Amino acid sequence: MNYFRNMDRSRVVFDFCYYAADGGPDYEEEILGLGGRCLPLGAGRHALRIRSRLAALLAGNPGEYVIAHLHDPALTRLIHPVVRGHGVNTLIVHSHATEYSDHMYGRFRNRLACRRIADHCEAQFACSRAAGEFLFGSDGFELIPNAVDVNTYGFQPKVRSAARIRLGLTGAFVVGHVGRFSPQKNHRSLIPIFNEICRMRGDARLLLVGDGPLRTTVEKQVAELGLDGRVDFLGNRLDVPELYQAMDVMVLPSLYEGLPMVGVEAQCSGLPLVCADTVSREVGIGDCSFLSLNASPGEWAREVGRLTTGARPRATGPERIRAAGYDVEIAAAGLADKYWNLAGS
Numbered sequence: 001m002n003y004f005r006n007m008d009r010s011r012v013v014f015d016f017c018y019y020a021a022d023g024g025p026d027y028e029e030e031i032l033g034l035g036g037r038c039l040p041l042g043a044g045r046h047a048l049r050i051r052s053r054l055a056a057l058l059a060g061n062p063g064e065y066v067i068a069h070l071h072d073p074a075l076t077r078l079i080h081p082v083v084r085g086h087g088v089n090t091l092i093v094h095s096h097a098t099e100y101s102d103h104m105y106g107r108f109r110n111r112l113a114c115r116r117i118a119d120h121c122e123a124q125f126a127c128s129r130a131a132g133e134f135l136f137g138s139d140g141f142e143l144i145p146n147a148v149d150v151n152t153y154g155f156q157p158k159v160r161s162a163a164r165i166r167l168g169l170t171g172a173f174v175v176g177h178v179g180r181f182s183p184q185k186n187h188r189s190l191i192p193i194f195n196e197i198c199r200m201r202g203d204a205r206l207l208l209v210g211d212g213p214l215r216t217t218v219e220k221q222v223a224e225l226g227l228d229g230r231v232d233f234l235g236n237r238l239d240v241p242e243l244y245q246a247m248d249v250m251v252l253p254s255l256y257e258g259l260p261m262v263g264v265e266a267q268c269s270g271l272p273l274v275c276a277d278t279v280s281r282e283v284g285i286g287d288c289s290f291l292s293l294n295a296s297p298g299e300w301a302r303e304v305g306r307l308t309t310g311a312r313p314r315a316t317g318p319e320r321i322r323a324a325g326y327d328v329e330i331a332a333a334g335l336a337d338k339y340w341n342l343a344g345s
Helices: 002-006 028-033 047-059 073-084 104-113 129-136 157-166 187-200 215-224 240-246 261-268 297-309 314-323 328-343
Strands: 016-018 038-040 067-070 090-095 123-126 173-178 204-209 231-235 249-252 273-276 288-291
Touching (some): 002 328, 028 038, 067 073, 067 328, 090 129, 090 328, 157 240, 173 240, 173 261, 187 204, 187 215, 187 249, 187 297, 204 240, 215 231, 240 261, 249 261, 249 297, 261 273, 273 297, 288 297
Parallel strands (some): 090 123, 173 204, 173 249, 249 273, 273 288
Protein backbone atom coordinates (compact mmCIF):
# COMPACT_ATOMS: atom_id res chain seq x y z
CA MET A 1 0.00 0.00 0.00
CA ASN A 2 2.87 2.41 0.71
CA TYR A 3 4.10 1.87 -2.84
CA PHE A 4 0.64 2.09 -4.41
CA ARG A 5 -0.10 5.39 -2.64
CA ASN A 6 3.08 6.89 -4.09
CA MET A 7 3.08 5.24 -7.52
CA ASP A 8 2.63 7.24 -10.71
CA ARG A 9 -0.69 5.61 -11.54
CA SER A 10 -0.53 6.80 -15.14
CA ARG A 11 2.26 4.19 -15.45
CA VAL A 12 1.31 1.43 -12.97
CA VAL A 13 -1.90 0.44 -11.19
CA PHE A 14 -2.22 -2.44 -8.72
CA ASP A 15 -5.15 -4.82 -8.60
CA PHE A 16 -5.07 -6.79 -5.35
CA CYS A 17 -5.94 -10.47 -5.53
CA TYR A 18 -6.53 -12.10 -2.14
CA TYR A 19 -7.62 -15.58 -1.14
CA ALA A 20 -9.44 -14.98 2.15
CA ALA A 21 -12.55 -17.11 2.49
CA ASP A 22 -14.65 -14.10 3.58
CA GLY A 23 -14.27 -10.36 3.99
CA GLY A 24 -12.12 -8.00 1.98
CA PRO A 25 -8.71 -6.42 2.53
CA ASP A 26 -8.40 -3.74 5.21
CA TYR A 27 -7.62 -1.12 2.56
CA GLU A 28 -10.39 -1.93 0.08
CA GLU A 29 -11.99 1.52 0.07
CA GLU A 30 -8.62 3.22 -0.35
CA ILE A 31 -7.57 0.81 -3.12
CA LEU A 32 -10.73 1.58 -5.08
CA GLY A 33 -10.20 5.31 -4.56
CA LEU A 34 -6.70 5.03 -6.01
CA GLY A 35 -7.97 3.30 -9.14
CA GLY A 36 -7.16 -0.30 -8.21
CA ARG A 37 -9.47 -3.27 -7.81
CA CYS A 38 -9.90 -5.93 -5.15
CA LEU A 39 -10.18 -9.44 -6.61
CA PRO A 40 -11.40 -12.03 -4.08
CA LEU A 41 -10.78 -15.72 -4.69
CA GLY A 42 -12.75 -16.92 -1.65
CA ALA A 43 -10.40 -19.87 -1.39
CA GLY A 44 -9.08 -19.61 2.16
CA ARG A 45 -5.68 -21.30 2.54
CA HIS A 46 -6.58 -24.20 0.21
CA ALA A 47 -3.74 -24.12 -2.34
CA LEU A 48 -5.43 -26.08 -5.14
CA ARG A 49 -8.59 -24.00 -4.76
CA ILE A 50 -6.48 -20.83 -4.97
CA ARG A 51 -4.92 -22.16 -8.17
CA SER A 52 -8.21 -23.04 -9.88
CA ARG A 53 -9.99 -19.81 -8.89
CA LEU A 54 -7.04 -17.69 -9.98
CA ALA A 55 -7.18 -19.43 -13.35
CA ALA A 56 -10.87 -18.61 -13.64
CA LEU A 57 -10.26 -15.00 -12.66
CA LEU A 58 -7.54 -14.54 -15.28
CA ALA A 59 -9.65 -16.28 -17.92
CA GLY A 60 -12.40 -13.76 -17.18
CA ASN A 61 -10.00 -10.84 -17.71
CA PRO A 62 -8.09 -11.90 -20.83
CA GLY A 63 -5.02 -9.88 -21.75
CA GLU A 64 -5.42 -7.46 -18.85
CA TYR A 65 -2.36 -8.39 -16.79
CA VAL A 66 1.27 -8.38 -17.90
CA ILE A 67 2.89 -8.90 -14.48
CA ALA A 68 1.84 -10.86 -11.39
CA HIS A 69 3.64 -9.90 -8.16
CA LEU A 70 3.38 -12.75 -5.65
CA HIS A 71 3.99 -12.18 -1.94
CA ASP A 72 3.37 -15.79 -0.84
CA PRO A 73 6.39 -17.70 -2.18
CA ALA A 74 5.06 -21.12 -1.15
CA LEU A 75 2.45 -20.83 -3.91
CA THR A 76 4.99 -20.18 -6.68
CA ARG A 77 4.99 -23.68 -8.23
CA LEU A 78 1.20 -23.71 -8.40
CA ILE A 79 0.77 -20.12 -9.56
CA HIS A 80 3.44 -19.93 -12.27
CA PRO A 81 1.85 -22.22 -14.90
CA VAL A 82 -1.55 -20.61 -14.27
CA VAL A 83 -0.47 -17.02 -14.84
CA ARG A 84 1.81 -17.89 -17.77
CA GLY A 85 -1.04 -19.84 -19.36
CA HIS A 86 -3.29 -16.78 -19.23
CA GLY A 87 -1.06 -14.18 -20.87
CA VAL A 88 0.99 -12.96 -17.91
CA ASN A 89 4.56 -12.46 -19.11
CA THR A 90 6.29 -12.21 -15.75
CA LEU A 91 5.74 -13.71 -12.31
CA ILE A 92 7.65 -11.84 -9.60
CA VAL A 93 8.19 -13.70 -6.33
CA HIS A 94 8.88 -11.45 -3.35
CA SER A 95 10.68 -12.68 -0.22
CA HIS A 96 9.73 -10.90 3.02
CA ALA A 97 11.08 -13.26 5.69
CA THR A 98 14.01 -15.39 6.81
CA GLU A 99 11.94 -18.38 7.95
CA TYR A 100 9.32 -20.50 6.21
CA SER A 101 6.73 -20.51 9.00
CA ASP A 102 6.16 -20.18 12.74
CA HIS A 103 5.18 -23.85 12.93
CA MET A 104 7.12 -27.07 12.30
CA TYR A 105 4.68 -28.52 9.78
CA GLY A 106 4.47 -25.20 7.92
CA ARG A 107 8.27 -24.94 7.78
CA PHE A 108 8.57 -28.45 6.31
CA ARG A 109 5.75 -27.93 3.79
CA ASN A 110 6.90 -24.50 2.63
CA ARG A 111 10.54 -25.54 2.43
CA LEU A 112 9.58 -28.29 -0.01
CA ALA A 113 7.30 -25.96 -1.96
CA CYS A 114 10.09 -23.40 -2.38
CA ARG A 115 12.82 -25.77 -3.61
CA ARG A 116 14.41 -24.49 -6.86
CA ILE A 117 11.97 -21.60 -6.71
CA ALA A 118 13.86 -19.56 -9.32
CA ASP A 119 12.90 -22.20 -11.92
CA HIS A 120 9.26 -21.24 -11.46
CA CYS A 121 9.31 -17.45 -11.81
CA GLU A 122 10.82 -14.79 -14.07
CA ALA A 123 11.97 -12.33 -11.37
CA GLN A 124 12.90 -12.41 -7.70
CA PHE A 125 12.53 -9.49 -5.27
CA ALA A 126 13.47 -9.30 -1.58
CA CYS A 127 12.96 -6.73 1.17
CA SER A 128 16.50 -7.28 2.47
CA ARG A 129 19.65 -9.16 1.56
CA ALA A 130 18.99 -11.70 4.32
CA ALA A 131 15.46 -12.37 3.02
CA GLY A 132 16.76 -12.72 -0.54
CA GLU A 133 19.57 -15.09 0.36
CA PHE A 134 17.20 -17.16 2.50
CA LEU A 135 14.79 -17.85 -0.37
CA PHE A 136 16.85 -17.48 -3.55
CA GLY A 137 20.48 -18.06 -2.61
CA SER A 138 23.40 -15.66 -2.79
CA ASP A 139 22.40 -13.75 -5.94
CA GLY A 140 19.81 -13.41 -8.69
CA PHE A 141 17.40 -11.20 -6.74
CA GLU A 142 16.72 -7.46 -6.57
CA LEU A 143 16.31 -5.50 -3.34
CA ILE A 144 13.02 -3.62 -2.96
CA PRO A 145 13.19 -1.65 0.30
CA ASN A 146 10.29 -1.53 2.75
CA ALA A 147 10.05 2.18 2.07
CA VAL A 148 7.85 4.66 3.94
CA ASP A 149 6.33 8.10 3.49
CA VAL A 150 8.78 10.28 5.39
CA ASN A 151 6.23 13.11 5.58
CA THR A 152 3.81 10.85 7.44
CA TYR A 153 6.29 9.50 10.00
CA GLY A 154 8.65 12.46 10.53
CA PHE A 155 8.81 13.71 14.13
CA GLN A 156 6.41 16.49 15.14
CA PRO A 157 6.62 17.77 18.76
CA LYS A 158 3.00 18.99 18.79
CA VAL A 159 1.72 15.61 17.60
CA ARG A 160 3.81 13.87 20.30
CA SER A 161 2.42 16.10 23.03
CA ALA A 162 -1.18 15.63 21.91
CA ALA A 163 -0.82 11.85 21.59
CA ARG A 164 0.74 11.49 25.03
CA ILE A 165 -2.02 13.57 26.63
CA ARG A 166 -4.70 11.56 24.81
CA LEU A 167 -3.18 8.25 25.97
CA GLY A 168 -2.45 9.38 29.52
CA LEU A 169 1.32 9.14 29.04
CA THR A 170 2.42 12.60 30.14
CA GLY A 171 5.70 12.27 32.06
CA ALA A 172 6.09 8.57 31.20
CA PHE A 173 9.01 6.74 29.58
CA VAL A 174 7.22 4.91 26.79
CA VAL A 175 8.43 1.64 25.27
CA GLY A 176 6.67 0.65 22.07
CA HIS A 177 6.03 -2.46 20.01
CA VAL A 178 3.99 -2.71 16.81
CA GLY A 179 3.24 -6.20 15.54
CA ARG A 180 0.86 -9.11 15.37
CA PHE A 181 0.53 -11.29 18.47
CA SER A 182 2.15 -14.33 16.88
CA PRO A 183 5.14 -16.54 17.77
CA GLN A 184 7.39 -14.71 15.28
CA LYS A 185 7.07 -11.37 17.09
CA ASN A 186 8.13 -12.95 20.38
CA HIS A 187 6.03 -11.03 22.90
CA ARG A 188 6.95 -13.83 25.32
CA SER A 189 10.43 -12.29 25.58
CA LEU A 190 9.28 -8.69 25.29
CA ILE A 191 7.25 -8.73 28.52
CA PRO A 192 10.17 -9.84 30.78
CA ILE A 193 12.35 -7.21 29.09
CA PHE A 194 9.79 -4.56 29.94
CA ASN A 195 9.55 -5.91 33.49
CA GLU A 196 13.29 -5.23 33.87
CA ILE A 197 12.87 -1.75 32.40
CA CYS A 198 10.23 -1.13 35.09
CA ARG A 199 12.76 -2.10 37.77
CA MET A 200 15.07 0.58 36.39
CA ARG A 201 12.40 3.22 35.77
CA GLY A 202 9.29 3.79 37.82
CA ASP A 203 7.77 5.85 35.01
CA ALA A 204 7.93 3.12 32.32
CA ARG A 205 4.89 2.24 30.19
CA LEU A 206 4.56 -0.25 27.33
CA LEU A 207 2.34 0.27 24.28
CA LEU A 208 1.45 -2.92 22.40
CA VAL A 209 -0.07 -2.14 19.01
CA GLY A 210 -1.65 -5.01 17.08
CA ASP A 211 -3.76 -8.09 17.61
CA GLY A 212 -3.54 -11.81 16.99
CA PRO A 213 -4.00 -15.31 18.37
CA LEU A 214 -1.50 -14.96 21.25
CA ARG A 215 -2.94 -11.77 22.72
CA THR A 216 -4.75 -13.57 25.56
CA THR A 217 -1.56 -15.44 26.46
CA VAL A 218 0.38 -12.18 26.62
CA GLU A 219 -2.33 -10.55 28.74
CA LYS A 220 -1.99 -13.40 31.25
CA GLN A 221 1.80 -13.01 31.25
CA VAL A 222 1.42 -9.29 32.00
CA ALA A 223 -0.97 -10.02 34.88
CA GLU A 224 1.33 -12.70 36.35
CA LEU A 225 4.21 -10.21 36.49
CA GLY A 226 2.03 -7.58 38.13
CA LEU A 227 2.33 -5.19 35.20
CA ASP A 228 -1.36 -4.35 34.90
CA GLY A 229 -1.73 -0.61 34.50
CA ARG A 230 1.72 -0.29 32.93
CA VAL A 231 0.99 -2.18 29.70
CA ASP A 232 -1.55 -0.83 27.21
CA PHE A 233 -3.06 -3.27 24.69
CA LEU A 234 -4.12 -0.92 21.91
CA GLY A 235 -5.21 -3.45 19.27
CA ASN A 236 -5.13 -2.71 15.55
CA ARG A 237 -4.96 1.04 15.02
CA LEU A 238 -5.23 3.59 12.23
CA ASP A 239 -3.18 6.17 14.16
CA VAL A 240 0.15 4.31 14.26
CA PRO A 241 2.16 7.35 13.03
CA GLU A 242 0.88 9.32 16.02
CA LEU A 243 1.65 6.41 18.37
CA TYR A 244 5.29 6.39 17.22
CA GLN A 245 5.44 10.05 18.20
CA ALA A 246 4.25 9.20 21.72
CA MET A 247 6.94 6.53 22.23
CA ASP A 248 10.52 6.96 23.48
CA VAL A 249 12.00 3.69 22.19
CA MET A 250 10.94 0.70 20.08
CA VAL A 251 11.86 -2.86 21.10
CA LEU A 252 11.65 -5.72 18.55
CA PRO A 253 12.76 -9.13 19.89
CA SER A 254 11.44 -11.00 16.82
CA LEU A 255 12.50 -14.60 16.24
CA TYR A 256 13.00 -13.76 12.57
CA GLU A 257 12.30 -10.90 10.16
CA GLY A 258 13.06 -10.10 6.55
CA LEU A 259 13.12 -6.39 7.22
CA PRO A 260 10.44 -5.07 9.61
CA MET A 261 8.65 -2.08 8.14
CA VAL A 262 7.69 -0.97 11.65
CA GLY A 263 11.40 -0.58 12.39
CA VAL A 264 11.81 1.73 9.39
CA GLU A 265 8.71 3.72 10.33
CA ALA A 266 9.84 4.07 13.94
CA GLN A 267 13.28 5.31 12.96
CA CYS A 268 11.74 7.76 10.49
CA SER A 269 9.99 9.26 13.53
CA GLY A 270 13.40 9.40 15.22
CA LEU A 271 12.84 6.55 17.66
CA PRO A 272 15.82 4.54 18.91
CA LEU A 273 15.42 0.84 18.08
CA VAL A 274 16.59 -2.16 20.09
CA CYS A 275 16.04 -5.42 18.24
CA ALA A 276 17.15 -9.03 18.12
CA ASP A 277 20.18 -10.02 16.05
CA THR A 278 17.80 -12.30 14.14
CA VAL A 279 16.51 -9.17 12.40
CA SER A 280 18.14 -8.04 9.14
CA ARG A 281 20.94 -5.55 9.82
CA GLU A 282 19.62 -3.28 7.07
CA VAL A 283 16.99 -2.04 9.52
CA GLY A 284 19.77 -0.32 11.50
CA ILE A 285 19.26 3.07 9.86
CA GLY A 286 19.35 5.39 12.87
CA ASP A 287 20.07 4.77 16.55
CA CYS A 288 19.78 0.98 16.56
CA SER A 289 21.22 -1.89 18.60
CA PHE A 290 21.13 -5.65 17.94
CA LEU A 291 21.11 -8.09 20.87
CA SER A 292 21.10 -11.87 21.07
CA LEU A 293 17.87 -13.52 22.10
CA ASN A 294 20.05 -15.44 24.56
CA ALA A 295 20.88 -12.19 26.36
CA SER A 296 19.03 -11.75 29.65
CA PRO A 297 16.04 -9.41 29.99
CA GLY A 298 18.27 -7.27 32.21
CA GLU A 299 20.84 -6.90 29.43
CA TRP A 300 18.10 -5.83 27.03
CA ALA A 301 16.79 -3.32 29.57
CA ARG A 302 20.24 -1.83 30.11
CA GLU A 303 20.73 -1.49 26.35
CA VAL A 304 17.42 0.36 26.13
CA GLY A 305 18.70 2.74 28.78
CA ARG A 306 22.06 3.22 27.08
CA LEU A 307 20.59 3.83 23.63
CA THR A 308 17.91 6.27 24.75
CA THR A 309 20.46 8.27 26.74
CA GLY A 310 22.68 8.84 23.70
CA ALA A 311 20.06 9.06 20.94
CA ARG A 312 20.28 11.80 18.32
CA PRO A 313 17.57 14.49 17.92
CA ARG A 314 14.38 12.89 16.66
CA ALA A 315 13.90 15.51 13.94
CA THR A 316 16.81 13.97 12.00
CA GLY A 317 14.86 10.73 11.38
CA PRO A 318 13.58 11.53 7.85
CA GLU A 319 17.05 12.65 6.72
CA ARG A 320 18.52 9.30 7.72
CA ILE A 321 15.66 7.39 6.07
CA ARG A 322 16.15 9.22 2.77
CA ALA A 323 19.92 8.72 2.86
CA ALA A 324 19.42 4.97 3.39
CA GLY A 325 17.08 4.66 0.38
CA TYR A 326 13.80 4.15 2.26
CA ASP A 327 11.89 7.21 0.99
CA VAL A 328 8.88 5.63 -0.72
CA GLU A 329 8.37 8.51 -3.16
CA ILE A 330 11.77 7.78 -4.69
CA ALA A 331 11.49 4.00 -4.26
CA ALA A 332 8.06 3.87 -5.96
CA ALA A 333 9.46 5.52 -9.09
CA GLY A 334 12.24 2.92 -9.12
CA LEU A 335 9.76 0.06 -8.77
CA ALA A 336 7.66 1.44 -11.64
CA ASP A 337 10.79 1.42 -13.81
CA LYS A 338 11.43 -2.21 -12.86
CA TYR A 339 7.88 -3.18 -13.80
CA TRP A 340 8.19 -1.49 -17.19
CA ASN A 341 11.52 -3.15 -17.87
CA LEU A 342 10.05 -6.54 -16.99
CA ALA A 343 6.93 -5.91 -19.07
CA GLY A 344 9.08 -5.22 -22.10
CA SER A 345 11.33 -8.26 -21.66
